[in-house]
Amino acid sequence: MSVYKVDLHTHSIGSPDGGLKRRHYKYFIDNHLLDFIAVTDHNRIDVAQQLQAELGKHIIVGEEITTTDGEIIGLYLKERIAPGLTPLATARAIKEQGGIVYIPHPFETVRSGVSEQTLQEIADYVDIIEGWNGRAVFQNRTRQALRWAEKLNLPVASSSDAHGRAGWGYSYSVIDSEPTHASLVALLSNAAYSKRKVGIGIVYPKLNRLIRKLRRAA
Numbered sequence: 284m285s286v287y288k289v290d291l292h293t294h295s296i297g298s299p300d301g302g303l304k305r306r307h308y309k310y311f312i313d314n315h316l317l318d319f320i321a322v323t324d325h326n327r328i329d330v331a332q333q334l335q336a337e338l339g340k341h342i343i344v345g346e347e348i349t350t351t352d353g354e355i356i357g358l359y360l361k362e363r364i365a366p367g368l369t370p371l372a373t374a375r376a377i378k379e380q381g382g383i384v385y386i387p388h389p390f391e392t393v394r395s396g397v398s399e400q401t402l403q404e405i406a407d408y409v410d411i412i413e414g415w416n417g418r419a420v421f422q423n424r425t426r427q428a429l430r431w432a433e434k435l436n437l438p439v440a441s442s443s444d445a446h447g448r449a450g451w452g453y454s455y456s457v458i459d460s461e462p463t464h465a466s467l468v469a470l471l472s473n474a475a476y477s478k479r480k481v482g483i484g485i486v487y488p489k490l491n492r493l494i495r496k497l498r499r500a501a
Contacts (some may be wrong), residue, residue: 285317288477289462290455291467292356292387292413292442295322298347298434300488300494302447308334312341315491316452319462321345322444323356323387343462345388348373353397356385359363360463374408382384383467385411387444389431399431406435409469414439417481418446418453438471441478446491450484453477
């Protein structure tokens with residue numbers, strides 16, 4: 284039986300703190316290190332759309348959207364969703380264009396996770412909760428996330444939250460069919476998971492921001 288490795292949370296050079304480039308995505312796909320990858324840049328989808336146009340169905344267009352209380356990821360998006368809306372308005376906007384509502388690093392305060400109260404308020408719109416995050420080192424809310432997923436009867440995912448090449452490919456979900464917009468949620472209900480941390484890759488966001496700052500100053 285075929286299996287597919289899926290990472291639903293990555294940041295390309297389209298994110299202010301992201302560093303994954305086209306060649307990185309192509310290498311991982313071509314070598315089956317990952318089979319389907321969501322590009323979830325902060326508050327934009329244009330780079331994800333371009334990567335999908337070039338690399339095909341293996342790229343899922345997503346966006347990590349800044350709300351008034353934490354971040355929410357929309358998957359299988361067709362249009363960018365503006366930041367600064369309430370979590371409820373953001374979740375509704377994702378659904379209005381047929382997207383999937385994915386909750387990244389819930390309950391974390393150091394990385395803008397949604398609060399318990401917010402998750403409860405938008406529960407009817409949520410499709411997937413990130414149970415394991417590859418960069419959850421200094422504040423790990425995995426147990427809390429898994430409890431809430433069970434409480435709300437929602438599937439969970441393991442994703443890297445990768446911002447660069449080092450340590451990427453350690454955290455992902457393993458499913459038994461190629462995911463589509465219609466099948467992803469159900470497939471994750473019977474998934475297996477790789478839960479390793481990204482290691483040194485945790486420094487990428489600050490490093491990428493510093494590099495960009497130095498380039499602007501040069």
